Amino acid sequence: MALSGAAPRRIGIFGGSFDPVHHAHLALARVARDHLGLDRLLWVPVGMAWHKARVLAPAEHRVAMAKLAVEGERGFEVSTCEVERSGPSYTIETVRELQAREPGPAQWLLVIGQDQYAGFDRWHGWTELLQRVTLAVAGRAGVEPAPGAVLAGHPHAIEQLPLPAMSISSTEVRSRVARGEPVDALVPGSVARYIAQHRLYSNL
Template sequence: MGLTPGPRIGLFGGSFDPVHHAHLALARVARDHLGLDRLLWVPVGMAWQKARRLTDAEHRVAMLELAIAGESRFEVSRCELERGGPSYTVETVRELQAAETPAQWLLVIGQDQYARFDTWHGWEELLQRVTLAVAGRAGELPAPGPVLARHPHRIESLPLPAMTVSSTEVRARAAAGEPLDALVPAAVARYIAQHRLYSNN
């Protein structure tokens, strides 16, 4: 008998500051379209490519857990929050793969991340370890940047409809005291209000 390929596990990283409806839409498409056994949401610890100071990790994790409550096969991983130092995806993948083998690993990203993937720390090693699951812009196939295009890699295209929600918009509306229910799950909106998050942004 041959070796079983193991479960299909998706990795979805980000600051999730806060998580919003477009994040959830992408995660659901990835789970269903790719036939994932599990999708791990990986909130970033130290975002080395972001200048803005992130909201405390415990708030971001709490909002994530509220957003995915009742969603089958979704889990939150605290690995980057607990590791310390800059949060490099390649180190996260090494850690998770060492803990669970064999498995098939798919990294869920958007077109913007795909286009500049060669700026990621350890990106060439990452290509050897995961299949990229890329959500192209509505109606378009994902397009790699010129450097990545010269490197063979495994890719799955995700059919995601156009959504204009962003965490920046959510933070701005929260700071202005505007309703958030159209942008984030109701439980997340209540949490933001209860803890007065983003009120000073």
């Protein structure tokens, strides 16, 4: 039972295509959990990515790989709310849904990168998002996150995250798989085995 007057739980939201999840995703998630003092970090694989031109791997595979990657990690959970929802995946709808499910007081933090922060005013429902979450922005060490001109004019809560020095990308992983090259150094071993077992990304 929670003690009266206890501080609200701190819950992070970490969304992405995770196509596939890789070590840089895990590194950033760990930084977010530890630097922000999160009680939980919800990994949210995107459902229908309205901003992506390419076709993503089926949601069932991306969810499965995310679950394999976070297994055994303190406070990490995978939410399937976006893949279960029809239509484009808008973060504001995800935040509303997750907050409605969560009993009791909580502080919500949305983990994003500098590029996303700079273009945040183009997000669907962004002004409501600013009222619901604190933005946790991953940027280069020693460099202050810079909002776009429109966002700069709107008061909002922000916490800065030091970006882990890892240059891995999902594009690189997919390309290596397509060329028949190993990806064990780029993704968790369980994810590498899953990719091989299900022959993902081999026909790019």
